[in-house]
Amino acid sequence: MASIGLFQLVLMLLVLLLILVPILVVRRRAKARRASPARPSPPRPSFPPAAPASAAPVAATPVSPAPYSGPATPISGPATPISAPPVAAPVSPAAVRFPDPAMPAGRGAHLGIDFGTSNTVAVLRTADGRHLPLLFDGSPVLPSAVFAADDGRLAVGRDALHLARTAPERLEPAPKRCIDDGHLLLGGDEHAVPAVIGAVLARVLTEARRTLDGATPAVTVTHPAAWGPARRETLLAAAERAGVAAAELLPEPVAAARFLTRLHGTVVAPGGAIAVYDFGAGTFDATVLVHRGGRFDVAATEGLGDTGGRDIDAALLDEVARVYAARDAATWQRLERPATAADRRARWTLLDDVRNAKEMLSRASSTLLYVPLFDDELLLAREQLEAVAAPIVERTVAATKSALWTAGPAASTVAAVFLVGGASRLPLATTALHRAIGVTPTTLERPETVVAEGAAA
Ligand SMILES: Nc1ncnc2c1ncn2[C@@H]1O[C@H](COP(=O)(O)OP(=O)(O)OP(=O)(O)O)[C@@H](O)[C@H]1O
Ligand SMILES: [Mg+2]
Incomplete structure (x- = not known):
């Protein structure tokens, strides 16, 4: 009897274990699942195949367009250093x-x-x-x-x-x-x-x-x-x-300064100054501005109403005349003082090409100039352009020095000299200015638009 009782007891224990162990295992698994993040369940085969997520219709959510931040930078391009405070970027x-x-x-x-x-x-x-x-x-x-x-x-x-x-x-x-x-x-x-x-x-x-x-x-x-x-x-x-x-009127250098100081205002300490070198097609202006009480005041300005890129064109044309008038004075005279429609057109082409050649010599060390009526090509080197442009550029540098001198002590703290106007693209302008005042001039990507930007500001 006692042995049967023992056997029954062992059997009951085994049955109990068989019932309890699966329950414990299931509970442990459930606990573990609650503790860990949900894993995606394997995709179920569907027919027709599910559309990609992006193409699925989505409830319309009002999305404001991203603010314009200038032209997209090429992904592989070098990183652009950001030194200016944010300004309204130009948009088309x-x-x-x-x-x-x-x-x-x-x-x-x-x-x-x-x-x-x-x-x-x-x-x-x-x-x-x-x-x-x-x-x-x-x-x-x-x-x-x-x-x-x-x-x-x-x-x-x-x-x-x-x-x-x-x-x-x-x-x-x-x-x-x-x-x-x-x-x-x-x-x-x-x-x-x-x-x-x-x-x-x-x-x-x-x-x-x-x-x-x-x-x-x-x-x-x-x-x-x-x-x-x-x-x-x-x-x-x-x-x-x-x-x-x-209409309101505004001096060009003041307009240029408005734009530039808006861009660079935070990098000029109070009491510090900036200078604007504006070399256009027909005029030149040098202006010194001093940072006072959060704004920029014009400390001195010096203008040359008759000096610009067109004078450099004329000087380069004189150089061309020197060569061709010596070769054939009568033909050159037709270009100099055209009397027929054809000759007027030839002169027009020459003047346009002289200006283009000058502009190209800012980027290249030499270029060819086609001379109509002579049906010839003249090789022009940058050194030749610089030789004829030097006296004109010197006048602009002298005017800049004069403006700095007039500005007095403020000029000793000039933080930057900005090159404005198309003719300031001449490399000679940068080197001559640097040599004269000892400050490396700051070039701008679009020096022709600075004045209009400031006038609109
Ligand atoms: N790469 C270059 N190298 C030299 N000169 C250039 C270059 N690009 C433009 N220029 C010259 O810049 C001049 C035009 O500049 P800009 O448009 O600033 O003058 P402007 O505003 O018409 O004249 P201004 O301010 O004197 O009234 C022209 O003489 C042009 O030939
Ligand atoms: Mg101008």
């Missing part, structure tokens, strides 16, 4: 849609126009602070040229340059240089200077209004620092002809 006008409920067209918009000797540049600041460089036939630069047609109408910019190929006597390539003339004789017809300059400004206004859905922005037009009241009056009269009754 095409990227902006007006009217925008958050930004009523025209209201609060401000147009800055840099009416230059060779080029006019305009930047539109929208009510929300974005800066939009206006595009003219796809380019941010509008040639300031004006062509008077037979019927009295005035064509502007690239159209004017194109029309002048057949009738160059009807073209004024640089109306800014005629500011004192009262009237211009274009192809035998007289045109008032405000009307000619007004035609350029009107073209800019047309583009701005197109961007603003027909509305007119407030307008600031810049002028060389050396311009007196009479010239400024003529510029205001031109703006009126363009339909702007109350």
Whole structure:
């Protein structure tokens, strides 16, 4: 009996173990699953195959567009050092849609126009602070040229340059240089200077209004620092002809400084100074600005109303004349004083090519210049250009030194010298300036647009 009882007891224990062990195992597994993150369950085969996640319809969530941050940097390109405080990056006008409920067209918009000797540049600041460089036939630069047609109408910019190929006597390539003339004789017809300059400004206004859905922005037009009241009056009269009754005027170096100090203001200590070297097509300005109480004041400015890239073109043309007039004076005379339409066209081509050759010599050590009528190619080296440009560049360097001298003690703390204007791309300008003042000049990617950016600011 006792042995049967023992046997039964062992059997009962075994049965109990068989029941308890699986329960314990299941509970431990469940506990372990709760403690660890859920693992995805293996995909179940489906038919038709499930669409990729990105293509699946998603409940619409309002997403605000990412803020524009300039053109995309190539992935493999070098990292760009960020040294400037954030400013409104330029965006293509095409990227902006007006009217925008958050930004009523025209209201609060401000147009800055840099009416230059060779080029006019305009930047539109929208009510929300974005800066939009206006595009003219796809380019941010509008040639300031004006062509008077037979019927009295005035064509502007690239159209004017194109029309002048057949009738160059009807073209004024640089109306800014005629500011004192009262009237211009274009192809035998007289045109008032405000009307000619007004035609350029009107073209800019047309583009701005197109961007603003027909509305007119407030307008600031810049002028060389050396311009007196009479010239400024003529510029205001031109703006009126363009339909702007109350344009503001601003000296070019002040506009340039506004933009540059906005970019670099934080890196100039209070009491420190910056200098702006603005070398355009027809004028030069050197300006020293001092950082005081969070803003920049003009401490000194020195302007040369008759010195610019066009003078370097003329000096280079003299160099070409030296070679070809000696070779055949009569043929050179046809280029110098053309009497027929064909010769006028030949001269036009030569002048254009001389300017292009000069600009290329900033990037290359030599180039070929085609000389029409002689049907010849002249090899030009950078050294030749620098030899003829040196006296002109020296004048700009002397004016810069003079502005620094006038600025007095402030000039000893100049933190940066900015190169502005297309002609400042000449490598000779950088080296001559560095040698003269001992500060390495700061070059800008688009030195032609700085003044218009500042005028819009
Ligand atoms: N790479 C270059 N090398 C030398 N000169 C250049 C270069 N690129 C442009 N230029 C010159 O810059 C001048 C145009 O510059 P910019 O547009 O700043 O002048 P502008 O505003 O029309 O003239 P201004 O300010 O004197 O009224 C032209 O003389 C042009 O030939
Ligand atoms: Mg200029």
